[in-house]
Amino acid sequence: MKNAAPNSFYSHQYFRRTADISATANQYAAKLQLCFQRGPPVYALAPAVHAHMIASGFIPRGHILNRLIDFYCKSSNFNYAKRLFDEIPQPDVVARTTLIAAYSASGKPKMAREIFDKTPLRIRDTVCYNSMITCYSHNNDGHAAIRLFNEMRQKGFRPDNFTYTSVLGALALVADHERHCQQLHCAVVKSGAASITSVVNALISLYVKCALSPFSSSSSLMASARELFDEMLEKDELSWTTIITGYVKNEDLDAAREVFDGMDEKLVVAWNAMISGYVQKGMVFAVFEMFRKMHSLGIKHDDFTYTNVLSACADAELFLHGKQVHAYILRTEAKPARDFMISVNNALITLYWKCGKIDQARSIFDSICTKDLISWNAILSAYVSAGRIHEARSIFDQMSEKNMLSWTVMISGLAQHGLGEEALKFFNKMKSSGLEPCDYAFSGAITSCAVLAALEQGRQLHAQLIRLGFDSSLSAGNALITMYSRCGVLDAARNVFLTMPCLDSVSWNAMIAAFGQHGHGAEALEHFEYMLEEQILPDRITFLTVLSACSHAGLVEEGQNYFNSMEKVYGITPGEDHYARLIDLLCRAGKLMEAKNVTQTMPFQPGAPIWEALLAGCRLHGDMDLGVYAAEQLFEMIPQHDGTYILLANMFASAGRWGEVAMVRKFMRDRGVKKEPGCSWLEVENKVHVFLVDDTVHPEVQAVYSYLKELVLKLRKLGYVPDTKYVLHDMESEQKEHALSTHSEKLAVVYGLLKLPRGATIRIFKNLRICGDCHNAIKFMSKAEAREIIVRDGKRFHHFKDGECSCGNYW
Template sequence: MRNAARQAINFVFAHNTSFPKVELRALADRYTAQLQLCCPPSSFSHSYAQIIHAQMIISGFSPRGHFLGRLIDIYCQSNNLSYARHLFDKIPQPDVVATTTMVSAYCSVGKLKEARRIFDETPLCIRDVVCYNAMITGYNHNDDGAATVELFKEMLGNGFRPDHFTFSGVLSGLSLVADYERDCNQLHCAIVKSGMGCFTSVLNALIFLYVKCACSLFVESSSLLDVGRELFDGMREKDELTWTTMIAGYVRNDDLVSAQQVFDLRSEKPVAVWNAMISGYLHHALYPEALGLFRRMINEGIQFDEYTYTNILSLCGDSGLFSQGKEIHACILRKEEKWGLEFSSSVNNALITLYSRCEKIREARHIFEEMPVKVTVSWNAILSGYVNAGHISDAIHFFHKIPEKNLLTWAVMIAAYAQSGLGEESLKLLNQMRLEGFQPCDYTFAAAVTACSNLGALDQGRQLHALVIRLGFEPSLSTTNALITMYGRCGIVEAAHLIFKTLPSVDSISWNAMIAAFGQHGHGCQALQLFEQMLEVGIKPDRITFLNILTACSHAGLVDEGSRYFNLMHSYGVSPQDDHYARLVDLFCRAGKFSDARQLIEKMPFEPDAPMWEALLSGCRLHGKLDIGIEAAERLLHLVPQHDGTYILLSNMYAAAGKWDDVTRVRKLMRDMGVKKEPACSWIDVENKVHIFFVDDTSHPEVQAVYAYLEKLGPRLRELGYAPDTMYVLHDVESEQKEYSLSTHSEKLAVAYGLLRLPIGATVRVFKNLRICGDCHNAIKYISKLVQRQIVVRDGKRFHHFKNGECSCGDFWVDHLEAMTSFSVAIIIIRRITKTSLVEFSSSWSVGTQDIQVELRPVQLAYPNESGQVKLQTNGITWNQFSIQAHQPGWKLGAEGVPV
């Protein structure tokens, strides 16, 4: 029937057919009575109105005046805007009621431009205050507070007198524009003067404005809340909205105590007031309190509405009460069946989230598919479900199907890419998002900056940092912490430190990020100092803090400190986990303390896992400990047979010992197992383009120029003392061939390309997927001296800052083949003693009596012990005996040169 009516109307509209006229008066009475039946609006009344309209046309009755207005109204309410507009356009001079109906209808479906066009075409003499109010409401619905304020000013300029609808509308609009603090006061005064302050609705809107401004203004939030509360206390007539607004205001400003106090003031509370209080507890993860209120609602016989159900489903999803969540779902289905109603999409969205949180993505998808109206939140909930479940490809596929993406859709996908290690995709999507006119939010920035950290994309990271500043919004702590990590991981630890130092407030994540940055760059002592400061200001270290501290010690070779902090963990309520043990084992092994490592593994409360054996194996490789190394490798091969690194380490260890048969055996095993070595590659960013180089590269278009340049450098490097160390080519080939092989390593090619193509003086920043080769490390040290350029290499494990022939890692993290043995005597030059008795030793110094060259780490810091003695370490070896034979004039010695 409905379709037939629509066809009839379409036919008449299309052909403009006229029909014989009948007696007008009788028809008018009949249609008036019939249209009366269309109130109140429902799906029935909408289709009935269509039938009446069709009959009017067929009978030749041409609706005018209130018939037209009524029909337009009904068509607008049933979202048949094209019919409504057709009728509206037939009116030669539409009255204000029809105009307001059309304006309001267009506004409610978000067609603001169309609404404004009709509004503007209406002469001033026709317009009235209701018409203005409708347009103002439209702007508010569209979150355009500035347009609301503008129209309000225009309205006053045109001499219209605002009513209480206008004031509450303008106050709502103002609440959308955070910077309007001064205007708030002005409007407050205007409301008092105009006498509109007697309307509860106006005062509700005013309270809302104050609490909303309190949310966005960090500094004066409490005083603005106090103004809101004064208004609240002074109101003689409070309605449901007054209570809800005040409680929600406190909740949004983190003041749950005041919220609860207002909540308790009222004995009989409407359901919305309960919901507001419960949502406060939920947003602060106070689940027992929220649950307590749900129980009280049941005891007091308060009927749950859809907001209550959404809240309780959210509680179940967030706190892991999945079976209870399912019971609520059953309860909702029963209620819908019993009352023949259908809950709105928000309840279904909460259900989707519940099921995806408990990893039931199929159930979540089923609910989604059955939803009659899918809003963007529904799509986003499923998208997040896929992201949380870890299969990224489903998320990508689903993302492209989402018809109307909002800020959050983009944010979720950008973060998903970043978390899955697909940094480039993440940044591409950020660009696309901006091209489509979306301004990235803080969450998106944090994710994109994280993507830059993982990629080592310093330029893009800097651009994002600049964009945050240019857009003028205060970056949140999560973005700032991401920036600290980004600068740290992109090699500019100073920039990370600058951000950290200038932050007005920091959290434990900021401290952890900064400690990690110092650690990765080998600034072990600074990392430890920062840790001590962290304790002084009362921030509790967590498991990540200790993980970073152990890494920092490991990168700087601080064995004793590492052990001390490891033993300190319990006193901060953190129990060491497998990864903490692995870091300490790594530290011990690097230092050649295999018995300590073994003891630690033996007393560990759980079975050693892969990272532990890997640490042991790497240490053995470093120090040529073949027997323990083989055992570790066997364990590792058993646990993760597909990991290429184990085969390579084992094979290299055999090669270093000249056991070529065993090398062949390991390589065959690797082939038999179908394991392929990850090809080494290095890359460098030049003029916003990433240039990748592989070993013995022939693919890069400019690689011949790179080889020529390296060849030219060769003799000059040798003059400085560089000698190719063929130990690093672990193939059983002739030495000349070995030397050639070394010169084609990817990191050398990338460094040379940077020197050729970057502006003079610019720091060369190279990234490598695997650990840097020892010979390349040595060569780059000499290159930095020869060309007087800073070169930074981030390898698979850490940063190496090369400057004037030295590296920040102190060669401690280079794959040494020869284990150092003990020394009896050495000469140390003391550079300076700081006020805090921190002794700084110069680099590249000390000559043993046995005429063996030894290197200290470039700058080694040490605290003298109680007796004023200082303990020094070289590459992994603690010096137990040495004597100070000389020192610079004017420098004092902490312990008069007494050996430790």
């Protein structure tokens, strides 16, 4: 808050003391002038001054009325200002310019233009043109601003300092090349404006903006900017901060710091610029150092300083530091000032939720008197990030104004919590509400397609993305890698990965996970090594994907080595999820005792994921005793989870111990645990077809059953023998074979064979893990029908071709 007024200004005392029923026009003018000098908060006093005028029967006209209108505009009482304006029979150019500026500030260039066009040419002046040019520039329409500048000169108006400064700002919006800078630089010199400080400042900021463009060399343009700065005859506050922020934006903090250190009187703005540079680079301790130095030098922190420091704490999840800063603010700032610090409160909401304190974030939110859109979006993100979707929805519904971010937060939040259909509904609603989705919104929608395995829809989104020019977006690219991979098109995922202009750890993690899920362990590990070569540091997720990849491909030793290197080489302490994957890795290789040892030597008590991995390993290798032990632990921890019962029953069934199988099933019944029914689906002609186990719902299911019957006879001739140990019920063997033939994945594959054109790959998705007999049968189908069949089950992908599966029967 610039020039914050003393507190007494918030009461009407100031006016009451000087109030005089016979105040003259000159006295009112003086009073308003005084308010104007005291800074922005005092604009809010317009109603008080106006009330006094009304009470004393004074009718404001001319200059005084204009100033009153200006004050109403600036204290966001715009509607009232407009009413006063409309009552003037023939408003002069000053009144009109005031309104143009107000429309400009509230992002309504069309309304501003309307006032401007209705202003007769004979009363127009340079200031009026300046306002309109600035309005275009503020609303990102550089070309319109430049057109108006040319028009103004054509009509004989002389540009002044303000004009040049504004127009340079507008030119910066459209210029992105070194050549532009040089041309404009020449034009400024020719116009004779090159000695005006504000014009040179604008020129410097033009060089800075062009330096940020990917088409030009940052260092040479910044060198030119610096030359302009060094040669300036009269530098003002803005000259210093423009060059400092220029360096900060171009990520040259050392150069910024050098200029900063050379300032005699360092302004708050300059401090804030430096701090924001350190925040963006994640240099938290440099941020704190600057914050403390300001304090010890007696330079007052303002709301920009606070928001910067708080966001540094939020990014680094330094909860205690953030809390201390919060306490410091409450101690230091006078109470009335707090209402003006909405940005600080918004930053506090973010601090608290990023540190996992959702309810504290909520109480900050509730304490804000006049919440803005950022407050609402911040609390929305808080609930979404915590998976509290219900509360998030209720916040979303309460919002009177929503912008792109509000929608995007909802879309990506729903997608990340597996609510793909809902997310896509929001994406479509957003479009129909007239908002153009940004690349983040797209990445949420694409993630939903990954969740739903909706390949066609995902492809369409990809096409739209390219049309809108978002194809170089990092977040959209990362989402596409995952989407194509999870829809079974590994090649497309790799193509996206290869054509992305830059990659971050998320991109690498997504690609490594894709190779891993498709059983390409070697490529996954190869990409991990490439990632290191590219100097991208692996994170917790990287190791989860690497360990999974090793597990899926049976690379036990490699996996163990990577696990051991986590802490030693990369300083990442393995969490429970990492241990669960290590155990999974060991179990699959039959090293059950080693896996059990890990559970005993781990630095924490084993939880459900650990026992689940162990139980799955015991089922695979028939270790009944250890399996039962693991299951008992799981019954204690998550008694309602159906997976435990199924794994245990499967384990007994494959050993032919039907008594125990029946017992497990009785347990399930007694405890009211329901098995999630098997369900498979595939896309045919852009429509999703779902098959349940023993399906009777799909309209064409009879044709599927009869073709399946035919097919099984054919497969038997090739050597297929139904493996009835995968049927959990104890029944006659013929019945068992029938039960096998109703599995949803078989139905879906057969539907694909019937409906998809010859040679087209069949892509099936299943909610649970694929059953052993189906796995075997589909191998035979791929040979008999000469088809590539890809099945994504609950854990991974199986590529069937020529009677073989990419998983090597190892899943």
